[in-house]
Amino acid sequence: MTRTLIAAASLLATVSMPLSAQDMTAPDYPETRQGDVVETIFGEQVADPYRWLEEDVRNSTEVAAWVEAQNVVTDAYLENLPARDWFASRIGELTDYERFSVPVARGNRYFYNRNAGLENQSPLYVRDGLDGEPRKLIDPNEWAEDGATALGGWVPSPDGSKLLYSVQDGGTDWRILRVMDVATGEQIGGDVRWAKFTNLAWVGEDGFVYSRFPEPEEGEDFQALNMNQAVYYHALGTEQAEDEVVFSTPDHAERNHTAGISDDGRWMMIISSTGTDARYEVHVVDLDARDTRGWRAEPLITGFDNAWSPIDSVGSRLFFTTNADAPLYKVVSIDMDDPDAGWTEVIPERDQPIASASLVGGHLVLEYLEDASSSAYVYTLDGELVRELEFAGLGSAGGFGGSPDNAETFYSFSSFNRPSTIYRYDVVTGETSTFAAPEISFDPEDFVVEQQFYTSKDGTRVPMFIVRRADVAASGEAAPTLLYGYGGFDVSLTPGFSASRLSWVEAGGAFVMANLRGGGEYGKAWHDGGRRANKQNVFDDFIAAGEHLIAQGITPEDGLAIQGGSNGGLLVGAVANQRPDLFAAGNAAVGVMDMLRFDQWTAGRYWVDDYGYPDREEDWRILRAYSPLHNIQSDTDYPALLVTTADTDDRVVPGHSFKYTAALQAEDLGERPQLIRIETRAGHGSGKPTDKAIAEAADILGFLGYWTGLDAPE
Structure with a gap:
């Protein structure tokens, strides 16, 4: 299957067809075989007739x-969508x-x-000097x-030569993983494979x-459980088979380990976790002693009780953010020359959570x-406030990387109606200049x-962002x-630019992002x-x-579409089951169903x-109660649903x-369609080429727009 984007120029004269001009109700679905798998779990019989659909598409002709x-x-249906x-x-x-x-x-x-503009992937450039010619x-x-x-990820060597x-x-x-000589563009050594969920240092x-x-x-590379992650060292000019194990826990195969190195190259900090929670152990390797001690990793934080995120170091002093005794996070430091002296609080917890921290130019x-x-502040290393940065309204900032010895840093700022502008900032003088601004x-x-803020079912006050054309508002x-949500894994949704969302708003719609629990x-x-x-x-917050x-009066009663991806796909599936009357349409993307x-x-x-844990009865009963696959209401009018995956x-x-789509199509859910769009070579979302992203977004918005x-615009 191929999906091609029609040239934009040929579409400029397209006139939309009135919604009533054709029948877009549910088409005839393909037949899906139902197996006979039935399991008794905690005393309840659970049928799983579509378990055969779990098989990897590359390994199963069926x-x-x-x-x-x-x-x-699905393609035949989407091709007829008027918008x-x-x-x-x-x-x-x-996007251009x-x-x-x-x-x-x-x-x-x-x-x-x-x-x-419309390049499928973004090339990497280098300049020799800030005003040098880009290459x-x-x-x-x-x-x-x-x-x-x-x-994917990339990091220059300390002197910028590789x-x-x-x-x-x-x-x-x-x-x-590959290494390049920056001057010549030639690859140094061979490929390093089977890296995943990795930092590079x-x-x-x-x-x-x-x-x-x-x-x-x-x-099994697309389905097998990921166990026994370890940190390795690769010396340039050697084969991957010679790589040294730096840190591993073979007796605890479920633990994950990533390594980062301080800007001065002295301290390696290994962060270990057991899942998605911000609960870590920290080990430290003194690289100055590597010749005599090897990769000896000393435990600094044990117990998997709290979040500990390294910022950087100044000499023997390491700086971290943590939520230990500070649910909204604080900054602390420890002197590795005297670790028994314990932690020093540098910047105490505020009324707002810390989203990121960096150490730049002695600040x-x-x-x-x-x-x-986003808001951002500059402090001294003793915790004294120097100044607040000024941003252009509600939006998201990012970046602020750099060196403890250099006052220069860069950051981005964007909002729903403003693509990212890149700024250069001097933390000592406070001077800001524009590095790159979009036209x-x-x-x-x-x-x-x-x-706006609204009240959820239990009285909790929840924020939402609303974006509309000025004349519509x-x-x-x-x-x-179009209401978007996620609500999970400690992920914060903040304002950011999206060409597809802005196109929805330009067409006269409203885009809303809800910041769910x-x-x-x-x-x-x-x-x-x-x-x-x-x-x-989470589901109550989204429904509210x-x-x-x-x-x-922002949305008509028959004009609400919902969208979410991954954990947000689960969200869409769950609320469609719980309140099918509330939503006209939905897009459940790469969801956990x-x-x-x-x-x-x-x-x-x-x-x-x-x-x-699905193998623990108390948890299983909670999961069983909202699992999208297991709670579809038969003989009920459902919203039009477009499931997307790859x-x-x-x-x-x-x-x-x-499995979720097969289950939807097997029930009588009214006249609205329940379709699935399956992309090739697109994964969970990252790395998706521009043309595929545009084509997918047009299909989704055309579908949601029709049913709302x-x-x-003509």
Whole structure:
């Protein structure tokens, strides 16, 4: 199956067809075989007739045939959506602007990604000196004909002479590591494979540390559980088979380990975790003593009780953020020359959670979340406030990396109506200058970004961001609304630019992002309020958001669409079951839909921190009560649902979406369609090429727009 984006120029004259011009009700679905799997779990019989759809599409001709049959039906349906072509054209136009990543400085060189506009992947550039001529160092667009091989993480060596980078093929979480000579562009040594969920850090100029798993059995690389992660050292010029194990816990195969190194190259800090919760152990390697002590890792924090995130070091003094006795986080330090003296509080906990921290030019730069929007402050190393940075309204900041010995740092700022601008900032003088600003085809002032608060079922006050055209907001008229949520894993949703979302708003709709419990917007308590036994709070928050939008006249009663991805796909599936009357349409993207078996594949075992353990009765009963796959209401009118996934998703394996869609299609859910769109070589989302992202977004918005009454502008 191939999906191609029609050239934007050919779509400019497209006139949308009235919604009533054709029948877009549920089509005839392909037949799906029902197996006879029935299990008795904690005294309850649970049928699993579509378990055969869990098999990897690459290894099963029956699953591959099912995927092809579903895509034939879905493609035919999507091609007839009246507004689909308009969305494809407009999203392409809004995407077509020059954009940059935050630069990284090493030696006298500056490294950054730059996309000219519609390039499928963003090449990596380097400048010799801040005002030097940009030189294209890596162009991932040359790696694959379909544009689906991406440049992943990258880090220059301390003097900027070499570049360590990762390659992501077809959207998988696996990474191939390579090293390049920056001056010549030639690869140094061979590929390093089976890296996954890894940090990349140089040890001097001669090697690097990374995290990897054992090579999986043949054919199991997209489904086998990820166990026994270890930190390795790779010396340049050697074979991967010679790599040294730096840190591993073979007696605790469930533990994960990543390594980072202080800017001065002295301290390696190894962070260990057991799942997705921010509960870590920390070991420290003194690299100055490596010749005599090897990779001896001394325990600094044990017990997996709290979050500990290293910032950097100044001499023997290490700085961390932690939520130990500070649910919203604080900054602490410890002197490794006298660790028995204990921790010193540098910056105490505030009323807002710390989102990130860095050590630049002898100062600490802290980003906070204030009602899910960024603020940032500069402090001395003794915790004295120097100044607050000024941002252009509600938005998201990011970056602030640099060296403890250099006052220069870079950061980005964006909002729903403003693509990222990159700034250079001097932490000593406070001087700010623009490094790269986008030239865009719209006026940000034509759109209104506001924040409202609403009350959830149990009385909790929850924030939401609302984005509309200024004239739509001023009119007071209800508009078809796209409501987005996530609500899990301590992830904070903050304002950011999206060409597809802005196209929805340009067409006259409203876009709303709700900051549900389960996220990290208000620290540990907010996260705890939406996980494990409290997971229903997330669904209640999302349902209450929809009710609020309708009650306030922002959204018409038949005009509410919902969207979420991954844990947010679970959210869409759960609330569609619980309140099918509230929503006109939904997009459940790469969702966790089988809550009784999620821990059986790849990274699923980590998610027990948020979801609970399916093999424990108390947790199982909670999961059984909201699992999207197991709670579909038969003989009930459902919203129109478009499930989206990809065949190479090895984060949330596509079997979740396959089984859920088959179950939906087997029931009588009214006249609205229940379809699945299965992309090839696209994975969980990261690394997706621009053309595939635009085509997918146009399909989704065309579908949601049809069922909410949002027509394309003529």
